[in-house]
């Protein structure tokens with residue numbers, strides 16, 4: 001691959017994904033919840049954001065489509081990551097996003113506007129200490145006062161148990177020939193055969209067999225970029241916090257709102273132990289030790305402003321939310337990273353129904369008698385859980401909605417058109433959310449058929465069959481045009497009844 005990869009895995013692209021964690025409304029909610037004043041530029045949607053190591057750049061592209069008053073700089077040194085997103089940006093007429101094929105070091109030498117947000121997802125643990133220092137320098141020079149950094153990384157102590165697995169994969173992939181995806185598949189298969197023997201590390205470590213089994217279903221692209229880089233460092237939160245302090249950054253809280261609810265994962269006695277620490281970085285690290293945390297998504301602020309109790313309450317009260325599923329699709333028990341949580345009907349039913357009717361602020365929700373009876377703390381907690389589990393979302397202010405809608409429509413037209421030939425980006429831009437809404441390829445084809453005034457099932461089948469695809473249900477494959485079109489007809493009826501009203505409410509259909 002030549003010398004440009006700087007120890008990073010080469011010759012294989014990363015997976016294509018869109019993330020919601022650093023969309024402005026989510027950032028504002030997470031910050032306000034933790035008692036930080038969200039930057040005004042973020043609240044109004046007219047900020048400047050950078051995404052170093054953006055991979056295929058789809059999150060920045062989608063945010064640029066949804067938020068035309070904001071500006072985006074996304075950068076990655078892998079040309080095959082940048083080429084596709086530049087084409088998407090051209091097709092969608094994105095004038096507010098630049099996609100740079102540059103290394104972190106090249107980007108650091110570039111002059112540019114001050115940044116309000118920097119998103120570092122899947123980067124910090126996977127690059128060298130030298131490259132982290134370069135990124136830190138960029139943050140020091142270019143992040144505006146009040147600016148926010150989103151950073152994810154493999155965390156300690158939870159990652160410790162996975163270290164032998166990474167070593168095993170690195171060794172086995174190096175020891176063989178043929179294309180990298182084949183070597184990865186053979187390495188995972190080998191790890192699985194070793195695990196089947198039990199004993200040693202496999203026997204002594206909970207969850208290893210399951211982890212290897214999960215890897216069998218992951219793409220080689222994910223496995224390569226997660227495990228096969230020359231650098232792969234897991235961090236204690238305290239070390240990340242102390243490193244970022246050199247760029248005047250202070251830990252502002254977990255980016256995923258429910259991770260701020262410590263009682264979900266810690267007993268009262270454990271919470272009290274963590275609270276004995278005077279140092280917030282140490283306190284957070286103690287919690288990670290007690291929960292054996294293996295991955296973190298953190299927010300840091302540069303000169304962030306603390307909110308008083310009353311102002312925090314006022315800002316939370318004015319935050320508006322919408323539901324991302326049909327009200328009767330809210331589960332009664334939710335599977336979460338910290339286990340199964342009950343969603344009591346007395347609270348979640350009126351909450352779901354109110355939010356499905358129209359976006360509502362916390363204050364407006366509390367004016368509804370059934371929710372007032374539950375109490376403010378319970379309703380806010382429910383909103384915190386729902387937003388973290390992608391069942392609800394905070395929304396952008398009314399101001400600028402028509403501009404956002406026009407830009408989102410343009411972006412979505414380009415995205416839908418691509419679904420004739422594939423299924424990425426797999427998300428549409430929502431002017432309401434200022435973020436993405438996932439759609440399957442079939443849903444995208446139905447939406448495209450409606451725009452083109454074509455018969456939906458026949459249109460979808462024409463494109464799916466051109467790719468050699470067939471539909472299936474309950475483990476059975478449909479054979480022939482007629483059976484597949486009939487299945488698509490059935491799916492379109494269900495789509496029109498359940499999904500379409502939701503997609504319309506979110507402004508993407």
Ligand SMILES: C[S@@+](CC[C@H](N)C(=O)[O-])C[C@H]1O[C@@H](n2cnc3c(N)ncnc32)[C@H](O)[C@@H]1O
Nearest residue numbers: 008053054055076077078102103104121122225
């Ligand atoms: C694990 S991927 C994460 C991609 C994306 N942020 C995401 O989360 O989907 C890390 C990305 O960083 C890029 N990268 C690694 N080292 C880099 C460097 N020195 N300069 C620029 N990009 C780099 C890789 O090409 C890769 O796309």
